[in-house]
Amino acid sequence: MIAFGRSLGLTGDELRQGGIGGLLHDIGKMKVPDEVLNKPGRLTDAEFDLIKQHPGDGHSVLLETDGIGPVPLDITRHHHERLDGSGYPDKLAGDAISSMARMAAIVDVYDAITADRCYHKGLPAAEALRKMWEWSTNHFDQKLLQAFMRCVGIYPVGSLVRLESGRLGVVIEQNDNSLLTPRLRVFFSTKSNGYIKPEVVDLGRKLGSGGGDRIVSAEVPDKWGVDPQRFLLVDA
């Protein structure tokens, strides 16, 4: 939510409030029984009705909490509203949904469908964005969704890519000029099938100045038995 807000030019307290909303938006789920939240199969109508109470419940909890501003309250109550009015709990449509709530709806769905949950395996980023684009006419603000897609990039931060040189790396930062040439931290060689000393490679640069390689594919970490997240934050 913060990365998305920043990419839209939000700063300071506005950005912070959006981030707080992102952290707290699902707090109402603590009132939903675990067996419903974690049910692997399809939910019954009655169970889905319980789930649908979480934005209103979360809103009530935050109203009773000191120091929570209007933005997190709005995000918590309205992150499941849809532009065509088919969302919940207030069935808001169009302009009645604030831009912060529209942003939160996009970020929340992206997170939900890319994450591994007990009831589904997470989709790769590109697949998730494609699906969201298909849904966008009814569900999401298309302008905001386009901005989100630029923010996430073709190779999102945290994803695993294979380079022409045979190395695997984790995307650590987008390149403002080209979505195809992010900064990576390489840490594995597919030639020796083993770990190598982690090193930052900036694909926007030429060979000799920290670049000089090319992405040939996005990779599924399980295929190589590696965890790219481990190399996301360490300073090489």
Ligand SMILES: [Fe+2]
């Ligand atoms: Fe939610």
